[in-house]
Amino acid sequence: MWQFLVKYSNLLLFLFLEAVALxxxxxxxxxxxxxxxxxxxxxxxxxxxxxxNLTGYFHLRTENEQLSAQNVELLNRITxxxxxxxxxxxxxxxxxxxxxxxxxxxxxxxxxxxxxxxTSTQRNFITLNKGSRDGVEEDMGVVDQDGVVGxxxxxxxxxxxxxxxxxxxxxxxxxxxxxxxxxxxxWDGVNYRYAQLEDVARHVEVHEGDTLVTSGLxxxxxxxxxxxxxxxxxxxxxxxxxHIRVRLAADFHRLGYVQIIQxxxxxxxxKLEKWGTEK
Amino acid sequence: MKIWFENIWRLAxxxxxxxxxxxxxxFLGICNPxxxxxxxxxxxxxxxxxxxxxxxxxxxxxxxxxxxxxGVHAAACVxxxxxxxxxxxxxxxxxxxxxxxxxxxILDTPAYFRLVLAMTLIHHTILFVLLNFxxxxxxxxxxQIIVSAAATILLILGRELLRx
Numbered sequence: 133m134w135q136f137l138v139k140y141s142n143l144l145l146f147l148f149l150e151a152v153a154l155x156x157x158x159x160x161x162x163x164x165x166x167x168x169x170x171x172x173x174x175x176x177x178x179x180x181x182x183x184x185n186l187t188g189y190f191h192l193r194t195e196n197e198q199l200s201a202q203n204v205e206l207l208n209r210i211t212x213x214x215x216x217x218x219x220x221x222x223x224x225x226x227x228x229x230x231x232x233x234x235x236x237x238x239x240x241x242x243x244x245x246x247x248x249x250x251t252s253t254q255r256n257f258i259t260l261n262k263g264s265r266d267g268v269e270e271d272m273g274v275v276d277q278d279g280v281v282g283x284x285x286x287x288x289x290x291x292x293x294x295x296x297x298x299x300x301x302x303x304x305x306x307x308x309x310x311x312x313x314x315x316x317x318x319w320d321g322v323n324y325r326y327a328q329l330e331d332v333a334r335h336v337e338v339h340e341g342d343t344l345v346t347s348g349l350x351x352x353x354x355x356x357x358x359x360x361x362x363x364x365x366x367x368x369x370x371x372x373x374x375h376i377r378v379r380l381a382a383d384f385h386r387l388g389y390v391q392i393i394q395x396x397x398x399x400x401x402x403k404l405e406k407w408g409t410e411k
Numbered sequence: 412m413k414i415w416f417e418n419i420w421r422l423a424x425x426x427x428x429x430x431x432x433x434x435x436x437x438f439l440g441i442c443n444p445x446x447x448x449x450x451x452x453x454x455x456x457x458x459x460x461x462x463x464x465x466x467x468x469x470x471x472x473x474x475x476x477x478x479x480x481x482g483v484h485a486a487a488c489v490x491x492x493x494x495x496x497x498x499x500x501x502x503x504x505x506x507x508x509x510x511x512x513x514x515x516x517i518l519d520t521p522a523y524f525r526l527v528l529a530m531t532l533i534h535h536t537i538l539f540v541l542l543n544f545x546x547x548x549x550x551x552x553x554x555q556i557i558v559s560a561a562a563t564i565l566l567i568l569g570r571e572l573l574r575x
Contacts, residue, residue: 142460146493149468153489156475156482157541176477183431250434250478252443253542257479293479321548 177291180248181261195388202277239354242392251384254321258294268292273352273393279381280359281390283352298324298384305350306359309343324384329376338365338374351398422450430477441555444562448534451491456509460496467492487537491530498529515571527567535560
């Protein structure tokens with residue numbers, strides 16, 4: 133027995149180490165793998181952050197252009213809202229009860245910078261430079277100026293790890309802008325520019341170029357944030373469901389600054405819904 | 412003692428190069444070279460087999476920690492750590508005379524190329540199969556392995572030529 137162990141010690145060591153490694157690979161799905169999402173930890177986060185500071189200057193020009201474009205858009209929206217507000221005020225009689233309906237959700241945006249990301253595997257992640265001390269929590273939605281980016285998965289004090297749309301474990305409920313139909317969006321892991329829509333039945337009218345926005349049914353994203361545009365919709369004779377390819381609004385190779393959506397009424401909503409399921 | 416510093420320095424430089432530069436180059440999403448395996452290729456030829464495997468495992472685990480890929484790099488690295496002494500023995504039958512860092516100074520270029528080719532292919536095959544653990548994108552996995560391995564080998568041989 134002892135001789136056997138000595139003779140095959142290297143092979144046994146090899147098998148043992150491979151077993152440990154493969155154990156880690158395959159427990160990834162079943163375990164709570166937050167502990168492994170380690171780029172949020174201090175050393176790696178710090179390293180990526182300082183590197184990102186160093187290389188950030190190379191992208192300043194495009195970042196600036198994007199920011200100014202976003203500014204213009206926000207200014208336009210302010211103007212439009214002011215106009216509407218005036219209209220509302222005029223319509224109100226001086227002594228009438230308030231007809232003002234409060235916004236459905238109280239949102240706040242936390243700006244963050246992408247300091248590390250992968251786009252070439254099937255389980256991609258993004259690391260952001262904002263963490264729990266900036267108010268980031270798990271399950272918050274993340275968007276950039278183009279559209280939906282992902283959902284916060286884990287948070288450390290100063291960093292957050294995001295599961296982006298281009299992670300095969302991600303799914304988001306979408307709505308067609310043209311006909312209000314709902315469908316879940318998935319990524320098949322092939323091309324970082326395109327995701328897939330499933331569960332769109334054949335009686336629904338789908339055209340190339342249709343716009344998809346968030347449905348507002350998940351608490352991570354408010355309604356109406358751009359997700360992508362239908363790029364290709366295939367339907368053969370025998371299909372019950374469409375094969376739809378969606379060109380994603382967010383360009384993950386050019387991601388720089390993003391906004392984390394803080395939903396101030398979410399805790400209250402969760403509490404109420406939990407109470408509802410317990411009854 | 413000198414050889415320790417040399418290897419630790421090489422590991423640090425290669426890791427930083429891998430994490431900060433190469434992992435940020437998105438070339439069509441299929442070309443992901445792993446230059447850091449040069450550290451495992453270049454380990455001293457006379458290293459005990461068990462030490463080689465442990466070092467390979469730890470290197471892979473370090474890469475996993477940095478790249479958010481539990482176990483994947485570790486599995487690929489252990490395999491090449493296990494295979495290297497056997498490959499060396501196959502390529503250079505009188506491998507007892509090999510001393511020091513494995514590079515073109517102690518191996519002739521064709522032999523070195525064969526070693527790099529074999530180790531890169533083993534590593535990349537395991538790596539990408541585990542990374543894309545689905546069957547519907549099999550062609551994509553194969554393409555990734557071939558293109559990335561070619562890039563890794565070019566980088567490693569290029570560096571070796573520059574040093575000469």
